[in-house]
Amino acid sequence: MDDEIRxxxxxxxxxxxxxREYGAERxxxxxxxxxxxxxxxxxxxxxxxxPLQFPKLSREEIQRRFEANKQxxxxxxxxxxxxxLRDIMRDICAMIETKSPNPPxxxxxxxxxxxxxxxxxxxxxxxxxxxxxRNFAREARKAGLEPDLATLIAHTxxxxxxxxxAAGVRPQLSLNQVASGACPICGARPVMGFIRAEDGLxxxxxxxxxxxxxxxxxxxxxxxxxxxxxxxxHFAEGDGARRVYVCDNCKGYLKVTDMSGHAGDLIIAIExxxxxxxxxxxxxxxxxxxxxxxxx
Ligand SMILES: [Zn+2]
Ligand SMILES: [Zn+2]
Numbered sequence: 614m615d616d617e618i619r620x621x622x623x624x625x626x627x628x629x630x631x632x633r634e635y636g637a638e639r640x641x642x643x644x645x646x647x648x649x650x651x652x653x654x655x656x657x658x659x660x661x662x663x664p665l666q667f668p669k670l671s672r673e674e675i676q677r678r679f680e681a682n683k684q685x686x687x688x689x690x691x692x693x694x695x696x697x698l699r700d701i702m703r704d705i706c707a708m709i710e711t712k713s714p715n716p717p718x719x720x721x722x723x724x725x726x727x728x729x730x731x732x733x734x735x736x737x738x739x740x741x742x743x744x745x746x747r748n749f750a751r752e753a754r755k756a757g758l759e760p761d762l763a764t765l766i767a768h769t770x771x772x773x774x775x776x777x778x779a780a781g782v783r784p785q786l787s788l789n790q791v792a793s794g795a796c797p798i799c800g801a802r803p804v805m806g807f808i809r810a811e812d813g814l815x816x817x818x819x820x821x822x823x824x825x826x827x828x829x830x831x832x833x834x835x836x837x838x839x840x841x842x843x844x845x846x847h848f849a850e851g852d853g854a855r856r857v858y859v860c861d862n863c864k865g866y867l868k869v870t871d872m873s874g875h876a877g878d879l880i881i882a883i884e885x886x887x888x889x890x891x892x893x894x895x896x897x898x899x900x901x902x903x904x905x906x907x908x909x
Contacts, residue, residue, distance in 0.1 A: 806818070
């Protein structure tokens with residue numbers, strides 16, 4: 614089946630080019646963009662060498678789950694070899710220690726301690742992927758990691774396992790009209806969205822497996838209400854292309870950038886950083902970010 618959604622083809626050099634463009638107007642973003650590029654470099658290097666680690670699904674099973682709005686990649690099915698997960702986590706931690714704009718404490722004892730423990734690694738991974746925040750906080754505490762840092766490490770280390778698997782199933786799916794605010798492949802929330810220049814389709818991008826899918830514009834991406842009286846958007850003066858859509862039904866919000874008149878692709882993680890003021894606009898008004906961010 615043709616996949617009519619152009620998937621992100623992220624490379625380090627594309628990130629470098631975007632950094633130049635964004636950095637010219639917003640120099641304050643440079644340190645966090647540099648940090649993101651470093652993390653991406655580690656993820657990409659590991660992703661290329663990882664074996665497929667989800668159970669193989671037949672074509673029929675893939676279609677069946679997709680049509681029933683069920684995840685194709687279930688978190689409980691991801692059972693990476695502890696050594697593979699440890700390797701990427703170790704590289705990410707070492708990079709955070711040396712290159713983070715604000716290096717956190719406690720990473721060195723973690724690298725020499727819990728990170729070497731297969732049982733802890735598995736519990737940490739399971740708690741994160743299952744979204745069991747209390748269990749995750751407990752595992753993070755055990756390892757001496759602050760919750761935000763633990764989330765950053767877990768999310769960025771696990772994403773490459775998903776990238777690889779998602780790339781294998783995507784070509785079998787028609788992703789241009791998915792009526793869900795959760796990723797049709799892995800069930801994670803999108804980072805944000807954009808309006809495609811050529812036809813006005815709203816495209817969302819998954820925070821975990823990186824899949825892009827088209828979602829109806831006239832409905833809330835999260836609770837799917839189509840009640841126009843509940844749906845509004847805000848934007849900053851002078852920048853009408855960058856919007857935050859809020860929903861009074863579920864109180865969630867989603868940032869969306871209108872790409873009309875822009876050639877080229879958008880690097881969602883960087884656009885997310887550059888539109889942090891819109892998170893403020895929505896949160897001040899009592900809406901919550903219904904999607905994930907790790908660099909925000
Ligand atoms: Zn996904
Ligand atoms: Zn809603």
